[in-house]
Amino acid sequence: MPIEVNTPDELKYQFHPTQGACFTFKVRAPNDAHLALTSQPEEADPIYEIFIGGWSNSKSVIRKNRTKPDVVEVETPGILNAGEFRGFWIRWYDNVITVGREGEAAAFMSYDAPDLFPIAFVGVCTGWGANGTWLLDEAQCAAAPPVAMGFSAPSSFGGPGTWVPASNGEVPPNALEGGVDGSEQIYVARAKYEGALIPGKLVPSHGCVYIPWGGAENPVTEYEVLCGASGTWVPVSGDGIPPNCVPAGESETGEPLFLGRASHDGTVTVGKVQASHGVCYIPYGGEELAYSDYEVFVSQ
Template sequence: MPIEINTPDKLEYQFFPASGGVFTFKVRSPKDAHIALAPGPQEGTPMFEIFIGGWENSKSVIRKDRQKPDVVEIPTAGILDAGEFRGFWVRWYDNVITVGHAGDAAAFLSYDAVDLFPVNYVGICTGWGATGTWMLDEPSSPTAPSAPVMGFSNPIGNGPGCWVPAANGETPPGAMQGGFDSSEQLYIARARHEGDLIPGKLHPSHGVVYVAWGGGEHGHNEYEVLCEGGGLWVPVEAGNIPPGAFPAGETSEGEPLFIGRVTHDGTVTVGKVQPSHGCCYIPYGGEELMYKEFEIYVAK
């Protein structure tokens, strides 16, 4: 449920918890919508700032540690509007910060931070003669619910997580975020297809889990979602499966399948790792795409 935040003409950030490597929002302002990425809920160093519609709504920049010159600057005349909401997303993944319009996969601002700090909080503010109204996704609670939510039973499990049945785009509490597509968060899930149990991506707004099989992308409206996991993503080289990789499915012949993800066409997409093939297959754009370089989900 989106929450509405009003920011005064005051260059002072209001901070909110960040998770999943993406921040989506809508803002109505004549100019100077500012976003901060920070390790804690306060201004300081290190910190990255993104100014959308600065300099009288003529350009947008990324600034590091409040220092000039800005690390990225592009002209964006008329990007904000005082009379209507404009949607945007900000992502931080693999040390790269990107900013784009809602509904667009491609970014209009991008910066390789090389060694990005953990982004735990996002701040918003307006200034330089502008006020703003923001629509944000409500921050999730840091603790698991104590009672069933949305008709689901509480997840039970530890380590890499546990699988919770769901359908038609439902996302159980504690669902594990695996990537993003445009401005939407994707989750780790699995479904049966042609005798295989295949890990893939839950796309909530589409109402299905997509899995890769036989050269194609296949959607299933009944699936299981990985919940309450404590694993991490590990880069894979030369197809070597690291110790602790979490088996999430299997082929009809009994070969284990693992959870992988790759960056593709401005998205981070979850798919299946098949050890005998030495690669990760992702479902995307109706096709099954193969990558030799990918990340794999490993239990702590």
């Protein structure tokens, strides 16, 4: 159930614990809905602040350590409303902070934060003449499993599980099964390719991960495998990606990419979902194939 929080016109954060890498909420306010991402329940550095509907509800910003200039500033006229709740999400993954509207997978604000610290609390407040009512949905995240001997330290994943580096067809313990090709199990993996970090399918007998990019099925022998993840595959169409769907990579232009899969020619094949395209791209038979009806992986 959502947690209802009321914030007066005083720019004083009320902090709430969070786990994982996605914070979803609704807020009813005329302007200036402020959020703080911190490692402790206090307004102290290091801190990232997100102001939605500031400057008389005309623009939104991301600010680092309470200093100007703002690291991101976008025009968002009328983004808040004093008479109705407006929903939003904030994600932090792979050292990127993104902010988006409920029902929209693409962010309207994004910031590359190479020194991003562990975020354990989110603070909310209102000010500059505004009171606010918030409905908070604080995502919870399971602890990551230990790293198996013989594999490198895992990289962070914005939900249950970790991305474990591997190569040449290796399958780390607790790898997430994503599909099948004939009698062979396919696993969820990702790899760097052409300046992007792209989800794809690991086919152990082929010794590689296949990445959908540029209209082709591209083999990559060094990759990361999603291990120890818990979640479910949810059917969607077009760009209807659930707000709690955690990104698993990003395009060469910085757009979040999600884990998807589709049925093709008797297989269930893992690929990438790019919300702005409204499809899931899967690698198969040397080609990059697009499906508008597919499944996305939603972590629990």
